[in-house]
Amino acid sequence: MTDPVLSVTDLSIRMQGAPTDLVDGLSFDLMPGETLCVVGESGCGKSLTALALMGLLPTPPLRLTGGSARFAGRDLFAMSAPERRQIRGGDMAMIFQEPMTSLNPALRIGEQIAESVRRHSGASRDAARQRALEMLERVRIPAPHKRLDEYPHQLSGGMRQRAMIAMALANDPSVLIADEPTTALDVTIQAQILDLMRALQQQSRTALILITHDLGVVAEMADKVLVMYAGRAVEAGPAASIFRDPQHPYTIGLMSSMPSLGTRTDRLVTIPGVVPPPNALPDGCRFAARCPFADAACAAKPAFDMLGDGHGVACWHAPIEQTRSPAPAMGAIA
Amino acid sequence: MTRTILKATGLRKDFVTQKPLFGAPTVVKAVNGVDLDIQAGETFAIVGESGCGKSTLARLLVRLIEPTEGEVWFNDRDIAHLPADDMRALRKDLQFIFQDPFSSLNPRMTVGALIEEPLRAHGQGDSAARQARVAELLGRVGLTPAHADRFPHEFSGGQRQRIGIARALATGPKLIIGDEPVSALDVSIQAQVVNILEDLKAEFGLTLIVIAHDLAVIRHMSDRVAVMYLGELVEVGRCEDLFSAPRHPYTEALLAAIPIASVGARKARTQLDGDLPNPISPPPGCRFHTRCPYASARCKTEHPPLRAAGPQGAGHQVACHHADDLSLQGLQDASAARSAAASARFDLYRAARGAAPGPATSETT
Numbered sequence: 001m002t003d004p005v006l007s008v009t010d011l012s013i014r015m016q017g018a019p020t021d022l023v024d025g026l027s028f029d030l031m032p033g034e035t036l037c038v039v040g041e042s043g044c045g046k047s048l049t050a051l052a053l054m055g056l057l058p059t060p061p062l063r064l065t066g067g068s069a070r071f072a073g074r075d076l077f078a079m080s081a082p083e084r085r086q087i088r089g090g091d092m093a094m095i096f097q098e099p100m101t102s103l104n105p106a107l108r109i110g111e112q113i114a115e116s117v118r119r120h121s122g123a124s125r126d127a128a129r130q131r132a133l134e135m136l137e138r139v140r141i142p143a144p145h146k147r148l149d150e151y152p153h154q155l156s157g158g159m160r161q162r163a164m165i166a167m168a169l170a171n172d173p174s175v176l177i178a179d180e181p182t183t184a185l186d187v188t189i190q191a192q193i194l195d196l197m198r199a200l201q202q203q204s205r206t207a208l209i210l211i212t213h214d215l216g217v218v219a220e221m222a223d224k225v226l227v228m229y230a231g232r233a234v235e236a237g238p239a240a241s242i243f244r245d246p247q248h249p250y251t252i253g254l255m256s257s258m259p260s261l262g263t264r265t266d267r268l269v270t271i272p273g274v275v276p277p278p279n280a281l282p283d284g285c286r287f288a289a290r291c292p293f294a295d296a297a298c299a300a301k302p303a304f305d306m307l308g309d310g311h312g313v314a315c316w317h318a319p320i321e322q323t324r325s326p327a328p329a330m331g332a333i334a
Numbered sequence: 335m336t337r338t339i340l341k342a343t344g345l346r347k348d349f350v351t352q353k354p355l356f357g358a359p360t361v362v363k364a365v366n367g368v369d370l371d372i373q374a375g376e377t378f379a380i381v382g383e384s385g386c387g388k389s390t391l392a393r394l395l396v397r398l399i400e401p402t403e404g405e406v407w408f409n410d411r412d413i414a415h416l417p418a419d420d421m422r423a424l425r426k427d428l429q430f431i432f433q434d435p436f437s438s439l440n441p442r443m444t445v446g447a448l449i450e451e452p453l454r455a456h457g458q459g460d461s462a463a464r465q466a467r468v469a470e471l472l473g474r475v476g477l478t479p480a481h482a483d484r485f486p487h488e489f490s491g492g493q494r495q496r497i498g499i500a501r502a503l504a505t506g507p508k509l510i511i512g513d514e515p516v517s518a519l520d521v522s523i524q525a526q527v528v529n530i531l532e533d534l535k536a537e538f539g540l541t542l543i544v545i546a547h548d549l550a551v552i553r554h555m556s557d558r559v560a561v562m563y564l565g566e567l568v569e570v571g572r573c574e575d576l577f578s579a580p581r582h583p584y585t586e587a588l589l590a591a592i593p594i595a596s597v598g599a600r601k602a603r604t605q606l607d608g609d610l611p612n613p614i615s616p617p618p619g620c621r622f623h624t625r626c627p628y629a630s631a632r633c634k635t636e637h638p639p640l641r642a643a644g645p646q647g648a649g650h651q652v653a654c655h656h657a658d659d660l661s662l663q664g665l666q667d668a669s670a671a672r673s674a675a676a677s678a679r680f681d682l683y684r685a686a687r688g689a690a691p692g693p694a695t696s697e698t699t
Binding site: 041042142156157158159186187188189190191192194213214215216217218219220239240243244245246249252253254255256257258259260261267268269270271272274275292293319320321 | 590591
């Protein structure tokens with residue numbers, strides 16, 4: 001049994017002045033070479049989690065209120081700032097959603113990649129430039145010699161995202177966090193980038209945390225899935241198991257609100273309402289207000305129950321077919 | 335008994351990107367000779383990658399920008415050459431929903447004032463009547479009349495898009511163009527807005543033109559689809575025909591690139607290499623030949639016109655020299671891969687939401 005490369009336990013993040021945690025007790029393990037997809041709507045805390053792991057959380061207004069993240073045998077959250085800097089961009093790297101805003105517009109592509117190589121490996125200027133060229137070739141950018149001396153604005157969106165990936169992988173990280181890496185791209189370019197990430201991952205055995213809201217992308221990429229709602233993990237497990245046997249009403253609602261590519265239906269099923277605002281998160285199940293199965297039991301926080309096979313769910317009423325059967329165990333029916 | 339409500343012929347829009355002191359200016363042909371027929375009451379979708387000119391086309395169709403060449407006929411009037419005053423009067427019939435609900439609403443106006451503005455501009459009703467109409471519209475898009483006194487920043491993205499829809503509906507338009515109306519929204523919110531658009535369309539007998547890049551949403555909403563590539567239409571057809579049996583290689587590639595939400599559903603895909611070519615200097619011949627896996631020598635020199643294809647009467651059109659010899663792959667049915675347990679839970683969820691399969695609201699037209 002190999003050890004996880006990253007092990008997060010009870011991660012909690014709070015906003016200044018808020019009575020409850022924005023991200024509340026999040027735990028997961030990431031194995032070497034594995035792809036974990038984190039799914040959820042905007043504001044569910046998936047990006048905050050990524051920023052916290054990278055040590056990029058804007059404090060204040062946000063701060064960690066608990067939890068640990070063991071990476072290579074040490075707790076990331078207990079490290080000093082210089083130690084974090086050594087890891088960030090080196091052994092742990094991140095790709096952002098919008099490559100145009102995360103690349104430096106005034107630096108040539110080659111310089112940006114080389115900068116990170118030199119910072120982390122102490123390579124010479126020439127060696128770093130050579131490495132940058134090699135990385136551009138690996139991410140299959142056409143005419144890499146030419147691209148090396150171009151500025152980000154001269155590249156198309158897909159090419160920029162490739163350059164970002166080249167930069168993130170330049171130091172052979174053991175963990176790569178990608179926050180919606182293909183959301184801003186067209187479907188054809190998205191397919192290219194996903195293929196590329198899969199191929200590179202197979203070569204390098206980098207573990208990948210892929211943050212997305214597109215269940216299609218999840219089905220294509222994930223080994224494991226973590227479904228988040230309003231800062232909590234509501235369901236997690238192997239991808240095949242999540243899609244074959246979805247448990248949480250939120251997961252089921254998300255899956256059914258996507259337009260089906262199979263038979264055409266008259267109307268889309270919706271999840272009513274909106275995500276609760278961060279300053280008014282309920283104590284009990286945070287999804288209860290939007291859940292068609294909610295009743296009095298949901299006023300208490302549901303535990304995260306493991307169903308075996310690594311598949312777990314935090315819901316009083318999972319599986320739902322038993323809830324809807326004649327005699328509900330819990331008193332009132334909403 | 336279909337009736338054409340909007341018709342475009344030879345529509346072209348050039349943008350001058352660079353005007354040197356001497357010599358010829360650099361011109362982008364954003365829309366290059368588009369012919370379209372939109373039927374009254376249908377939902378017509380325009381798809382394509384970013385930079386293909388679909389937003390420019392949408393703006394041309396309601397004359398938010400002036401065409402370089404060509405005509406746009408709305409109910410037998412050429413709106414491309416209408417005097418400004420007549421055009422302004424006609425605007426109440428032609429409305430637009432923008433992509434970004436964060437930048438398309440004036441942040442300093444209340445929601446009530448925003449929705450009332452088009453009514454005032456067209457001199458409809460007195461103050462009391464307009465207020466009543468605002469309250470009614472807010473109710474129609476799933477908000478409450480109390481929301482009228484609030485400002486746009488107090489709303490979420492989905493709610494703002496509803497405000498945009500209410501504003502577009504205010505003057506009782508015949509035709510609404512939505513430029514990526516749901517792409518900025520989360521999946522669950524997206525479904526709500528798509529449903530609202532469909533309900534309103536049925537209720538008010540609207541014609542809807544939707545610009546989008548999400549093919550799943552397009553497939554759900556539209557009756558007919560036009561696929562656009564580098565400023566030109568490459569395929570037009572009924573939604574089910576186009577998705578199940580595409581006739582243009584580009585359409586096939588677009589369909590193959592959709593990620594399917596079912597583990598292991600993906601078959602080997604026809605990969606489309608490279609990016610959209612620079613529209614300043616589009617490739618000669620067929621504009622798609624640089625990325626097309628089926629391209630022949632003919633495609634490099636001869637430009638294929640948009641022509642009828644497939645069975646008579648289906649109205650399918652394609653711009654490809656080889657459309658008749660190719661057998662292209664349509665969308666694979668992914669729902670078959672869905673497990674019984676998952677399907678049963680989807681049905682339970684649907685039942686619990688009270689949205690029984692089939693009509694959930696009145697289908698009055």
